[in-house]
Amino acid sequence: MQAAIAAGRGAADITLIAVSKVQPAERVAAILGQGQRVFGENRVQEAAGRWPAFQADHADIILHLIGPLQTNKARQAVGMFAAIHTLDRLRLAEVLARLAQERGTSPDLFVQVNTGAEPQKAGVLPDDTDALVAAARAMDLPVVGLMCIPPAEDDPAPHFAMLAAMAARNGLGGLSMGMSGDFETAIAHGATHVRVGSAIFGERVAP
Ligand SMILES: *Cc1c(COP(=O)(O)O)cnc(C)c1O
Numbered sequence: 001m002q003a004a005i006a007a008g009r010g011a012a013d014i015t016l017i018a019v020s021k022v023q024p025a026e027r028v029a030a031i032l033g034q035g036q037r038v039f040g041e042n043r044v045q046e047a048a049g050r051w052p053a054f055q056a057d058h059a060d061i062i063l064h065l066i067g068p069l070q071t072n073k074a075r076q077a078v079g080m081f082a083a084i085h086t087l088d089r090l091r092l093a094e095v096l097a098r099l100a101q102e103r104g105t106s107p108d109l110f111v112q113v114n115t116g117a118e119p120q121k122a123g124v125l126p127d128d129t130d131a132l133v134a135a136a137r138a139m140d141l142p143v144v145g146l147m148c149i150p151p152a153e154d155d156p157a158p159h160f161a162m163l164a165a166m167a168a169r170n171g172l173g174g175l176s177m178g179m180s181g182d183f184e185t186a187i188a189h190g191a192t193h194v195r196v197g198s199a200i201f202g203e204r205v206a207p
Contacts, residue, residue: 017039017041065081094139
């Protein structure tokens with residue numbers, strides 16, 4: 001909220017995704033009790049195990065998938081998540097497009113960009129991003145923005161600036177960037193969705 005004001009942006013322009021992965025149910029219940037309704041999970045299986053019980057009490061919970069999606073989990077994911085932030089390859093786009101046709105609806109999609117070109121990290125490489133966005137759009141998929149996770153050891157600002165420029169040249173309004181350690185910087189660079197875990201819930205306990 002303060003970061004939005006500092007950046008001269010309205011808090012209503014920024015969706016705070018509370019990243020609840022690995023957090024114990026009591027902590028999730030406490031944050032729900034404070035009125036938070038948008039949550040992020042990075043594993044389909046974990047989300048499927050915990051959220052139906054909460055959703056029975058709160059019909060307005062909105063779930064975002066922020067972790068890698070395997071094609072064999074795609075059907076389960078599209079039934080559960082309002083948005084998927086990790087579209088990063090053509091094959092996954094094809095599977096999601098088939099599911100969208102079958103269901104007549106699709107979660108909002110963010111294309112994940114590996115802005116640091118890190119070999120171990122998911123995401124399409126910057127040079128391949130425009131082509132993947134175009135391909136997904138050609139399949140009538142609702143691509144709403146781009147997402148990135150900057151390399152842990154880098155200054156995140158140039159990565160956020162790169163992602164914002166790539167989104168702008170593709171006519172995409174959504175920017176999913178910023179975590180506990182860098183969400184102020186991300187908001188200053190135009191983030192529309194910040195994914196904040198430990199700053200909301202406290203440190204994650206080892207599973
Ligand atoms: C875990 C995770 C976050 C939240 O990380 P924090 O540093 O706890 O805020 C954000 N985005 C993704 C993709 C994550 O996996």
